[in-house]
Amino acid sequence: xxxxxxxxxxxxxxxxxxxxxxxxxxxxxxxxxxxxxxxxxxxxxxxxxxxxxxxxxxxxxxxxxxxxxxxxxxxxxxxxxxxxxxxxxxxxxxxxxxxxxxxxxxxxxxxxxxxxxxxxxxxxxxxxxxxxxxxxxxxxxxxxxxxxxxxxxxxxxxxxxxxxxxxxxxxxxxxxxxxxxxxxxxxxxxxxxxxxxx
Amino acid sequence: xxxxxxxxxxxxxxxxxxxxxxxxxxxxxxxxxxxxxxxxxxxxxxxxxxxxxxxxxxxxxxxxxxxxxxxxxxxxxxxxxxxxxxxxxxxxxxxxxxxxxxxxxxxxxxxxxxxxxxxxxxxxxxxxxxxxxxxxxxxxxxxxxxxxxxxxxxxxxxxxxxxxxxxxxxxxxxxxxxxxxxxxxxxxxxxxxxxxxxxxxxxxxxxxxxxxxxxxxxxxxxxxxxxxxxxxxxxxxxxx
Ligand SMILES: [Zn+2]
Numbered sequence: 030x031x032x033x034x035x036x037x038x039x040x041x042x043x044x045x046x047x048x049x050x051x052x053x054x055x056x057x058x059x060x061x062x063x064x065x066x067x068x069x070x071x072x073x074x075x076x077x078x079x080x081x082x083x084x085x086x087x088x089x090x091x092x093x094x095x096x097x098x099x100x101x102x103x104x105x106x107x108x109x110x111x112x113x114x115x116x117x118x119x120x121x122x123x124x125x126x127x128x129x130x131x132x133x134x135x136x137x138x139x140x141x142x143x144x145x146x147x148x149x150x151x152x153x154x155x156x157x158x159x160x161x162x163x164x165x166x167x168x169x170x171x172x173x174x175x176x177x178x179x180x181x182x183x184x185x186x187x188x189x190x191x192x193x194x195x196x197x198x199x200x201x202x203x204x205x206x207x208x209x210x211x212x213x214x215x216x217x218x219x220x221x222x223x224x225x226x227x
Numbered sequence: 228x229x230x231x232x233x234x235x236x237x238x239x240x241x242x243x244x245x246x247x248x249x250x251x252x253x254x255x256x257x258x259x260x261x262x263x264x265x266x267x268x269x270x271x272x273x274x275x276x277x278x279x280x281x282x283x284x285x286x287x288x289x290x291x292x293x294x295x296x297x298x299x300x301x302x303x304x305x306x307x308x309x310x311x312x313x314x315x316x317x318x319x320x321x322x323x324x325x326x327x328x329x330x331x332x333x334x335x336x337x338x339x340x341x342x343x344x345x346x347x348x349x350x351x352x353x354x355x356x357x358x359x360x361x362x363x364x365x366x367x368x369x370x371x372x373x374x375x376x377x378x379x380x381x382x383x384x385x386x387x388x389x390x391x392x393x394x395x396x397x398x399x400x401x402x403x404x405x406x407x408x409x410x411x412x413x414x415x416x417x418x419x420x421x422x423x424x425x426x427x428x429x430x431x432x433x434x435x436x437x438x439x440x441x442x443x444x445x446x447x448x449x450x451x452x453x454x455x456x457x458x459x460x461x462x463x464x465x466x467x
Pocket of ligand 1: 086088089090091097098099101
């Protein structure tokens with residue numbers, strides 16, 4: 030076996046991206062080298078800087094430049110509310126609602142019973158420490174309404190309640206503006222199962 | 228096995244789904260007519276895909292697919308309804324059933340009785356109530372359908388009907404033998420208990436406890452050292 034040359038190495042490296050197979054990796058490599066040399070420089074600098082500078086915020090576990098991220102350090106946010114989400118993308122969506130002024134904890138994943146991701150792999154202990162510091166009054170579980178998201182919420186509710194915390198789950202039901210006629214049967218069925226008294 | 232297939236609206240459940248390429252999924256389906264099949268659900272992760280949100284575990288589906296290779300192409304899937312989402316402990320037990328099937332059921336081998344037993348267990352888990360008797364029944368049918376269940380109502384050698392008051396042990400790869408003279412490490416089962424397990428009659432708590440022990444032993448034998456993630460995570464989640 031010969032030592033892989035720079036081109037082979039680049040192609041192999043690009044394959045670590047999600048959804049990138051050998052063909053796409055080759056196309057990307059040729060594109061960067063042939064048509065996008067400035068872009069490639071910028072990409073390599075940005076990647077290096079991100080790897081060196083970013084870490085997990087000690088409060089919300091999302092990526093941060095410093096020990097505590099700007100959002101967690103903001104004085105105007107309500108520190109008695111802690112909203113648990115699966116990913117930074119979910120956190121951004123919660124922010125876009127502009128209806129939540131508490132703080133967050135980002136799991137960076139979810140419990141996957143078949144994938145071998147359990148409480149230990151997710152480092153749930155860090156969330157428990159974060160939530161039981163005395164400041165947090167209510168933990169809002171905003172994991173996805175998938176089976177894995179539900180399993181995660183179920184587990185978190187048990188462990189957090191056992192520590193005397195108030196735990197709530199974001200509501201599930203029809204999308205805003207939805208008409209029953211055009212909504213999928215699964216959503217309607219679950220909305221019926223989880224109906225609430227008025 | 229690799230014949231070209233075109234199957235429409237088969238009763239099915241998703242056992243597991245893995246991301247594939249940018250926007251697709253590879254789903255393992257348990258179907259009534261064709262057993263376990265693997266299929267690519269193209270574009271299923273796109274926001275407007277008709278499959279998005281449909282390919283959920285523990286929901287009865289009508290699935291259509293085509294293709295001849297090891298991996299089929301899922302062409303359509305639709306919710307049949309009537310099954311609330313599993314929640315809490317029942318959800319974790321559902322994952323255990325799925326992992327058993329993924330590990331023990333070969334692809335494209337139809338097991339109608341096993342499919343119906345699975346559907347019944349999922350419905351029971353969704354309805355709440357005691358899960359254990361249903362799980363033991365499913366485990367028994369799984370082992371029987373795959374040819375791994377030793378005779379529970381007669382002795383392995385001689386085929387003598389078990390004496391309800393007699394004591395028996397299970398010797399791996401052989402079956403039930405009178406306990407007299409057998410190793411003290413082997414668990415003792417009363418004949419009446421084994422008969423009850425064979426009939427899925429768990430009205431006696433002692434049968435439930437021993438049924439759990441026996442099924443665990445038999446399933447571990449079949450798994451042959453393979454560990455179940457869902458089982459480990461289930462126990463991790465019980466100790467907050
Ligand atoms: Zn933060």
